[in-house]
Amino acid sequence: MSGPLSAADTRRNLVALSRADFDRELAPFIDRPYRLNQIYLALHRRGVESIDEITELSLRLRGELAQCFFIAAPRIAERRLSADGTCKYLLRLHDSATIEAVDIPSEERRTLCISSQAGCALACTFCVTGYWGAGRDLSAGEIVAQVRLINRESRSREPGSSQARTTRPFDDPSAAPNIVFMGMGEPLLNLEAVRESLDLLTQSTSWKRVTVSTVGIIPALEEMASWRRRPNLAISLHAPDDDRRNEIMPINQTYPLADLLACLRRYPLERGRKITIEYLLIRHFNDRLKDADQIARLLRGLRAKVNLIPINPDPVLGEQMVAPDEATVERFKNRLRQRGLFTTVRQRRGDEVQGACGQLRASGTKAHGVRARLRQGGDNG
Ligand code: SF4
Structure with missing residues (x-):
């Protein structure tokens, strides 16, 4: 460098x-x-x-x-490997901003979770990145470099590997990992760089292997709808009605559920594709059977599948942000299935390496987000 x-x-x-x-x-x-x-x-x-x-x-x-x-690509500031093989990276950019990326192994195909911003201004209450506040947008080069760097690291850990460096993001397209924009930041608030990075990444992997996850920034979704090629789309829903979504996702006040769902119904989907609806399960907040019924009503007529995510607890999120017990998760999943929705439960990975977005960077960092200020004010008063 x-x-x-x-x-x-x-x-x-x-x-x-x-x-x-x-x-x-x-x-x-x-x-x-x-x-x-x-x-x-x-x-x-x-x-x-x-x-x-x-x-x-x-x-x-x-x-x-x-x-x-x-030329200064991101560098590894810290790496934590969990017992289940999940490897979480804290990466430092040339201006000292830090981001996170996670390498999640699987028997079928690895998944790389990458960041699109060094922080996030949207202040979702269940998100550690939101707690730590806004940061700058990443360039397309910084987004793509996360994939290249993790890929290189992963290969160098393979038994018997003497390889220190690959020359392309993926030398072998058949082994290309899935890539999900679910790390730090809201990708649709940095859409130009995300689009440039997609153009680079998809020179070596299929669009079907890339997923962009968003809280639902409607103007940006409308722009994506006009693209010739699109990645998979995941929507962070997390609540079955506006009152509760406003409470945990302030962006819902700008783009409420009815408008978001109408936009998703217009969104063009290639044959066989579905929108993934991400739904965090938070005990005593959004985990009742009637909440599952409400989700089924909201999603009626939409080509969607639901991914349930029992929340990953963290000290900065507060005591109320805990996952329901397994039986509740199972009942919730079954209810959605009975209502005709293909539903999965995301396995928790890398808990001991602080696998949720923003947790690793939080160590030793000073919080400056909206929620951090509110909490500091509350603590003092
Ligand atoms: S969940 Fe996503 S949009 Fe919300 S604060 Fe975290 S990074 Fe930002």
């Missing part, structure tokens, strides 16, 4: 530039337009770590670029 030398170093990090900024900033250095694409692909598909490694360029051009730019 050739990072900045000091605070006075004004060079830009190529990995953190959007495609439009990349094209604009490099244009004065480039004699032939195809060179821009060459450099962009070297950065984001090959994963070069210094301008010197872009050997397609002449020595003179590399020298000129190095005067104004550097």
Whole structure:
């Protein structure tokens, strides 16, 4: 990596530039337009770590670029491996912002959970990232780099592996992991970078293997509906009515359930695809059988499947944020199935490595989100 030398170093990090900024900033250095694409692909598909490694360029051009730019992909700040094989990463970006990514193994295919923002301003009350407050948007390069970095790490842990580095996000497309945008941040509030990252990722994997999860930002959903190719869509529902959704997801006041469901009914789905409805189960809050009935009514006519997620407890979330017992979860699942909804329960993974979004970064960080301020005010008063 050739990072900045000091605070006075004004060079830009190529990995953190959007495609439009990349094209604009490099244009004065480039004699032939195809060179821009060459450099962009070297950065984001090959994963070069210094301008010197872009050997397609002449020595003179590399020298000129190095005067104004550097390359600094995310680095591993901490890694926690759980007994079930789930590996959680805390990654540090070139400006010291931190993000999380999780590698979840499975007998069939690994799943990589990646971040789209370094924090989140939406302040959902069940989310540790929301508690710690807003951060900046990630660039497409920073999003894709999470996949490349975890993939490389995972391979280097394989028994007998001497490989220290892969040159592409996935060398073997048949073994490409599922990728879910369910880490830190709301992807649809950083849609331009997410779209650029999807274009890069899907050069090596199928759109069907990528899922974008959102609280339901309606204008962005409408924009996605117009795309030629779309990833799988997951919606964080988490409550069966507006009153309770407002309570735990402030964004519901802007995009209430009726509007969101109407938007989802218009959303184009390829043959065989369904929208995944994510539903956190919180004891004594949204886990009654009549709540399951209400969800079934809400989703009537929508091509959807429901994924139940017993909440992952965390000290900053408060005592009321606990999961129902197993029998309640089972009854809830069965009720939804009786109402005709394909329903699964997400297995809890990586509890001992703080597997839920935002938990690892929380260690040793100062909270500055809306909820943190409310809590500090409450604690003091
Ligand atoms: S659940 Fe998602 S949208 Fe809500 S605060 Fe957490 S990261 Fe943000």
